[in-house]
Amino acid sequence: MIDKKAQVGETVTWVVATVIIIVILTITIIASGLIWKDKEIQSQYFSSADIITSKSFFSYLLTEDSERTIYSQVKEEGNLNENNGNRALRVFDSFNEDYSNIMLEKIVKEEKNFAY
Amino acid sequence: MNHKGAEKILSVYWFAILFIVAAGIVYMVFSFYGKPYDIRELETNALADKAADCLNYGGYMNENWQNLEDENFLSECNLNFNVESDFEWENDQYYVEIKVSDFNSNQELKKIAVGNHNLRLNCAVESDNFPVCLEREMYSFDKANSQYKITILSVVRKTEKNT
Numbered sequence: 682m683i684d685k686k687a688q689v690g691e692t693v694t695w696v697v698a699t700v701i702i703i704v705i706l707t708i709t710i711i712a713s714g715l716i717w718k719d720k721e722i723q724s725q726y727f728s729s730a731d732i733i734t735s736k737s738f739f740s741y742l743l744t745e746d747s748e749r750t751i752y753s754q755v756k757e758e759g760n761l762n763e764n765n766g767n768r769a770l771r772v773f774d775s776f777n778e779d780y781s782n783i784m785l786e787k788i789v790k791e792e793k794n795f796a797y
Numbered sequence: 798m799n800h801k802g803a804e805k806i807l808s809v810y811w812f813a814i815l816f817i818v819a820a821g822i823v824y825m826v827f828s829f830y831g832k833p834y835d836i837r838e839l840e841t842n843a844l845a846d847k848a849a850d851c852l853n854y855g856g857y858m859n860e861n862w863q864n865l866e867d868e869n870f871l872s873e874c875n876l877n878f879n880v881e882s883d884f885e886w887e888n889d890q891y892y893v894e895i896k897v898s899d900f901n902s903n904q905e906l907k908k909i910a911v912g913n914h915n916l917r918l919n920c921a922v923e924s925d926n927f928p929v930c931l932e933r934e935m936y937s938f939d940k941a942n943s944q945y946k947i948t949i950l951s952v953v954r955k956t957e958k959n960t
Contacts, residue, residue: 736937
């Protein structure tokens with residue numbers, strides 16, 4: 682009788698151990714499958730600068746408006762005026778989704794009451 | 798006798814567990830390394846950047862941008878689409894389309910399209926098995942203060958290699 686109890690106890694231990702091993706293994710397999718489902722490397726991991734946006738921004742600042750570059754206008758006036766503000770809205774309209782929180786966009790949004 | 802029988806069963810059990818764990822590890826390794834990295838989005842970005850470089854430098858439009866045509870775009874911009882020898886690909890895995898429009902009137906002034914034109918047709922479909930497309934817009938102007946809107950569409954196929 683004692684022998685039988687000991688055997689049952691040992692068997693239960695092994696069954697529980699097996700269940701634990703299988704559960705851990707299943708969790709690991711599912712987790713690895715979820716983590717590495719898309720082995721897609723996106724550009725933001727590598728590019729330190731958005732070349733196209735920086736080119737547009739550079740061109741925008743160098744554009745002459747009222748015989749002065751927009752850069753010198755902003756520098757002197759401390760903010761965008763009606764003309765260059767409206768132009769910024771048109772130039773950077775396509776960048777809204779990617780750069781919704783950069784400073785120029787903030788200025789532009791505040792000045793959005795310009796006729797546009 | 799009973800004790801020996803139990804040991805035999807236990808060793809079979811241990812082998813079974815060992816096999817299950819090993820199979821699990823093999824499956825995990827295979828599921829990770831069996832699939833290649835998809836770098837096509839990176840490639841489309843690099844292609845768009847190269848095209849942008851070719852049109853705009855230092856904030857201004859390049860002086861010879863009006864001479865760019867479908868025939869000379871690749872050589873003028875130092876691009877080579879014939880770089881993949883796998884899967885019998887022949888110069889048909891890339892497509893670049895550039896539209897230069899007047900910034901104020903939006904009138905199209907120039908359109909350059911090089912590479913495999915058929916790839917453009919699949920841009921509406923978002924799936925791993927279809928080409929990856931990237932469309933970017935850029936603002937530029939020339940020294941005469943004419944302002945332009947440049948739209949660059951770059952497409953990379955190479956599906957077999959990346960999925």
